Amino acid sequence: MGLARQANKIQTWTKLLGNERKTCSGASNLRQLKGRLCCDKLKTKPSSERRRKQVKVEYENHGHLPFKMEFWEPLNWKKQFELIREMRSGRDAPVDEMGAEKCYDTEALPRVRRFQVLVSLMLSSQTKDQVTGAAMQKLRAHGCTVENLLATSDEKLGELIYPVGFWRNKVKYLKQTSAVLQRDFGGDIPNSVEGLVRLPGVGPKMAHLAMDIAWNQVSGIGVDTHVHRISNRLGWFRRPTKNPEETRKALEEWLPRELWSEINWLLVGFGQQVCLPVSPLCSSCLNQNICPSGFPKCSARTPGARELPLGGARGEKCNGCGVTISIARNSFKGGPKKK
Numbered sequence: 001m002g003l004a005r006q007a008n009k010i011q012t013w014t015k016l017l018g019n020e021r022k023t024c025s026g027a028s029n030l031r032q033l034k035g036r037l038c039c040d041k042l043k044t045k046p047s048s049e050r051r052r053k054q055v056k057v058e059y060e061n062h063g064h065l066p067f068k069m070e071f072w073e074p075l076n077w078k079k080q081f082e083l084i085r086e087m088r089s090g091r092d093a094p095v096d097e098m099g100a101e102k103c104y105d106t107e108a109l110p111r112v113r114r115f116q117v118l119v120s121l122m123l124s125s126q127t128k129d130q131v132t133g134a135a136m137q138k139l140r141a142h143g144c145t146v147e148n149l150l151a152t153s154d155e156k157l158g159e160l161i162y163p164v165g166f167w168r169n170k171v172k173y174l175k176q177t178s179a180v181l182q183r184d185f186g187g188d189i190p191n192s193v194e195g196l197v198r199l200p201g202v203g204p205k206m207a208h209l210a211m212d213i214a215w216n217q218v219s220g221i222g223v224d225t226h227v228h229r230i231s232n233r234l235g236w237f238r239r240p241t242k243n244p245e246e247t248r249k250a251l252e253e254w255l256p257r258e259l260w261s262e263i264n265w266l267l268v269g270f271g272q273q274v275c276l277p278v279s280p281l282c283s284s285c286l287n288q289n290i291c292p293s294g295f296p297k298c299s300a301r302t303p304g305a306r307e308l309p310l311g312g313a314r315g316e317k318c319n320g321c322g323v324t325i326s327i328a329r330n331s332f333k334g335g336p337k338k339k
């Protein structure tokens with residue numbers, strides 16, 4: 001490049017640097033000047049633009065560095081979830097008619113409504129929704145408020161809630177809980193899981209459901225026997241969980257929070273109608289081809305199993321799964337004997 005042309009370019013770049021930088025000390029040639037201009041341009045950028053992209057650093061564990069936290073989710077859960085939604089679209093399971101969301105008096109004062117939600121949850125443990133619903137109707141007709149329950153004799157309360165499961169214990173818990181609510185919470189129920197689980201007869205499942213239904217706050221997944229059983233049957237955990245509380249923690253690790261409220265009523269109704277505790281109706285389940293536990297009781301598929309086919313004789317189709325039965329019902333000796 002000729003000297004005159006280079007001098008011309010230096011003049012142009014110097015102008016670009018602005019009035020305060022006319023001299024550009026230290027820039028003895030065009031390359032240095034360009035570099036300086038680029039630096040100055042960078043310096044004048046707003047801080048948000050200059051901020052470097054966060055680089056995610058993943059560590060291997062060498063005993064002193066944090067573990068790399070891997071996100072895990074079950075393979076087919078979205079498809080399985082969608083299909084259960086489809087099977088539940090009729091909303092005609094007992095929980096839809098008589099669950100805790102349907103048992104309180106919508107005309108009552110807010111604190112009374114919340115108390116009734118808690119009472120119905122306490123009654124529902126180890127009890128069918130139909131029985132809980134009937135007991136709640138009798139209680140509401142009697143007057144289901146903290147004050148009224150405290151003024152009711154144990155005998156009368158027992159008559160009102162009978163035949164819910166463990167009704168004698170529940171009479172005791174209802175009385176004790178009502179006394180705590182009147183003394184410490186002005187007749188209302190606590191608005192935290194910690195406060196709720198301190199009440200006699202209230203466990204984590206009831207606490208999370210009460211937070212959701214009574215306070216409209218999702219604090220965790222309400223895991224009952226249906227949610228525990230079905231999520232394990234569907235293979236939603238890396239290893240089977242042993243109890244509902246373990247299931248809750250394992251589910252909350254991967255299930256999106258926006259589904260925490262829905263999953264309870266979804267699986268409870270599904271467990272009442274299709275994925276029954278004993279002899280689930282796998283042949284009418286939309287998940288039968290992607291469920292690892294489909295047809296669990298049918299020996300037509302596993303002739304060595306200890307259970308009898310769900311129905312039919314040799315050569316006929318099993319009532320449960322539709323597979324042709326390969327062993328004679330009367331020759332079934334209960335499967336292989338232990339040596």
Ligand code: SF4
Pocket residue numbers: 233234274275276280281282285286287288289291292293294295296
């Ligand atoms: S296939 Fe059977 S075990 Fe699996 S979700 Fe359906 S009903 Fe339950």
